């Protein structure tokens with residue numbers, strides 16, 4: 077029966093959950109589930125997985141923007157229909173993988189992808205810089221300090237040679253979040269790009285009592301900078317600006333506390349995090365640059381700083397060393413020296429448990 | 443055809459070798475006024491360096507407490523087509539396999555009902571349909587459930603859409619069936635996904651092995667990471683082939699060309715626990731010392747494989763910095779078998795949720811509740827016993843809160859007896 081706007085309960089289906097995971101498997105995956113024996117990267121972006129049964133599945137991985145249109149999805153479908161029997165998948169990092177079970181279609185697919193301008197770059201495997209995971213930015217969110225998609229595009233353009241090659245000591249994972257909420261959970265990336273506000277919110281006293289729950293706003297502030305306050309007849313709040321670390325939490329709770337400011341906002345860069353347990357244990361990313369101004373449309377200072385960090389790592393990192401392992405080996409003093417980045421008072425932690433990060437040994441390098 | 447708004451700034455993002463979202467949306471703009479105005483608002487943001495979206499306005503579908511994110515433009519005067527621009531989160535099939543058939547259906551469904559723009563995918567894993575109006579939500583939901591057999595994902599203080607790595611479907615290292623675990627949890631806890639019932643959001647993520655490809659350890663309140671507790675499987679023949687340079691090390695990840703491979707320098711000496719030995723003919727691993735860091739396996743995938751007594755390590759409490767600072771997940775169950783119907787694990791989950799719902803403050807992630815009330819309280823509530831694998835080191839401060847139940851006589855002193863032994 078068709079949808080009836082006047083009777084929402086008619087035939088209503090709820091809580092069916094997602095389609096079962098194997099519903100869209102290609103037959104070769106169904107047949108070899110749990111039987112894969114080994115894999116090999118044939119060239120950057122092209123993998124083969126070999127099963128105990130002898131079956132071989134070829135994968136071609138391409139980079140894509142995260143923000144894509146139905147036109148682009150349809151174009152990807154045309155390709156998958158032609159070369160992959162209609163089967164494909166997305167990766168956690170916004171790449172698209174064409175799943176080829178008929179080897180004779182592999183090279184034609186690769187040639188076809190390459191013939192289509194800059195839409196479908198092949199790569200993102202092994203010791204490459206693969207796609208950047210990122211959040212919404214100016215495209216759709218209410219608290220961003222920076223754009224997301226545009227910064228990602230500018231950075232990937234500059235690092236493009238590393239996407240389709242394996243010439244780094246290990247993989248480099250870059251992530252971007254457009255505010256401290258970090259929807260993208262960028263805090264464990266080799267290089268993290270983070271949008272930061274630098275001015276405390278301003279208070280629209282005439283709106284606060286109408287649009288906000290004051291106790292919730294007070295409770296939302298992680299540094300307890302917010303107190304209720306009467307302004308004339310109006311119930312409002314006050315902010316102790318010295319305690320504010322510009323997280324925007326209060327604005328999420330209360331739209332009468334805007335904190336975006338074109339000139340105050342910008343980018344902080346973080347380095348040396350990882351999530352995998354391979355060789356070293358997972359690490360948080362640490363502050364490399366506290367602030368770079370917003371420079372739309374192509375963010376040159378941000379892009380160049382990232383490139384410099386990548387190049388120093390490429391030159392100095394040993395095989396299998398992630399960015400964080402490399403820095404741990406050479407020491408932070410060397411990292412700042414090599415990259416030419418300035419070490420400032422913002423680099424020295426002054427938040428909770430700050431002393432865990434202070435140097436408590438006479439061992440360091442001159 | 444000339445578009446409504448001139449966009450000289452974002453046009454700069456059409457240049458360069460990486461795919462351009464601007465070119466993509468521009469293709470759409472002539473047939474969809476929402477795309478046209480969206481390009482306009484982006485251009486304005488690029489000029490002013492400020493976003494133009496507002497938070498607020500309760501939107502959703504009947505009976506669901508999440509899955510739709512309300513979004514309004516703060517310049518509807520300039521961009522009327524996107525005055526309302528809500529997001530729909532759709533629960534993706536675990537690990538994001540699709541047929542072109544289902545994707546085309548999804549595109550056809552979305553085309554007349556919104557901007558035609560998507561995120562493939564949101565950071566939680568959902569398919570994100572970006573930009574529609576309130577009146578489209580119910581029909582969209584109807585078509586989604588009836589024609590595609592799909593459902594909304596989570597938002598707000600509920601269980602968020604769980605996600606796993608592709609696991610056994612294409613990875614030889616998967617020690618657990620991540621996809622089945624994720625599907626099972628998603629189905630079992632549909633109510634928690636669609637209706638807010640927690641102090642704050644709650645995320646499950648599962649990776650098949652310690653490589654942790656979905657970043658479970660950094661991004662989920664409950665991380666389920668595959669592991670094994672017996673021996674790494676060794677094919678000595680293939681080890682010798684690697685050592686002789688006959689096989690490409692690291693499966694080609696460090697360069698696909700054949701190269702000389704020094705097994706001592708690249709594997710034996712890098713092993714963090716120094717539990718491997720190579721005598722030129724045979725590889726020996728002292729498995730009791732191995733911490734399963736995956737290095738030797740990923741460098742010689744055709745020679746080494748994880749063991750066969752597989753299960754998962756359960757860690758809890760990861761979160762991004764807001765509010766109390768970033769946390770990674772911490773081990774609470776070093777090893778658990780993960781076989782359907784996952785009863786033992788679900789018992790743990792329910793105890794954990796009961797404790798958190800009872801004790802967690804509003805907008806407090808599980809990791810923060812544990813930090814505030816201690817891991818000891820969490821372990822008690824979930825009937826888990828302390829284990830050295832739960833810590834990097836035992837505590838190094840002496841401020842121990844002893845349990846009166848374990849002290850003879852509890853916290854009571856026998857004052858009279860004391861004073862018989864000691865004069866005041």
Ligand code: HEM
Pocket residue numbers: 287288289292328329330497498499500501510511512596597598599642643805
């Ligand atoms: C009136 C309509 C509102 C709508 C439609 C709305 C919608 C949303 C949405 C979609 C999110 C997305 C983040 C997520 O996925 O969790 C969010 C986050 C949030 N909103 Fe609102 N909001 C509204 C009003 C408010 C108000 C009045 C408050 C506070 C008094 C508030 C407090 C919050 C908080 C605390 C979050 C963060 C929640 C989280 O991260 O899970 N919202 N809101």
Ligand code: HEM
Pocket residue numbers: 210211212216217218257258259260261328511513529561563564565566567570661761762764
């Ligand atoms: C207090 C912390 C947080 C707040 C207040 C918050 C709020 C929001 C809001 C308002 C949106 C809507 C963006 C839009 O307009 O589409 C959003 C989206 C989203 N958030 Fe968060 N968020 C928080 C933390 C996180 C974290 C830690 C994660 C993941 C680990 C996360 C995952 C997501 C995802 C997946 C989306 C969907 C859109 C996207 O992928 O960019 N959020 N969040």
Ligand code: HEM
Pocket residue numbers: 838839840
């Ligand atoms: C139950 C717990 C502890 C007790 C009973 C204790 C007791 C003592 C005593 C009696 C000394 C005296 C040494 C002397 O005769 O000069 C000492 C020295 C010392 N303790 Fe502890 N301590 C404890 C825990 C700790 C902890 C947790 C730390 C550090 C984290 C610590 C650090 C030191 C240091 C550095 C010294 C040497 C001080 C110096 O020589 O000036 N102690 N401790």
Ligand code: HEM
Pocket residue numbers: 840
């Ligand atoms: C409430 C807690 C504590 C109280 C009331 C306390 C009290 C005292 C007193 C009265 C002395 C002098 C003893 C004497 O020389 O006759 C002393 C010595 C000492 N205490 Fe504590 N103490 C406390 C905690 C600690 C802790 C936590 C540590 C170590 C981390 C510590 C380490 C020492 C050391 C090392 C000495 C010996 C100093 C020396 O001989 O020069 N104390 N403490």
Ligand code: SF4
Pocket residue numbers: 211212213217218219220221253254255256257258259260
């Ligand atoms: S990181 Fe911040 S600004 Fe970006 S989407 Fe998340 S909440 Fe919005």
Ligand code: SF4
Pocket residue numbers: 276277296297298299300301302315319320321322323324325326327335
């Ligand atoms: S921006 Fe964050 S720290 Fe500053 S007042 Fe608001 S909630 Fe507090």
Ligand code: SF4
Pocket residue numbers: 607608609613614615616617649650651652653654655656
């Ligand atoms: S986490 Fe492990 S099992 Fe899962 S895809 Fe990555 S390497 Fe494979």
Ligand code: SF4
Pocket residue numbers: 712713714715716717718727731732733734735736737738739
């Ligand atoms: S998995 Fe890691 S710790 Fe274990 S033997 Fe291999 S290199 Fe050593």
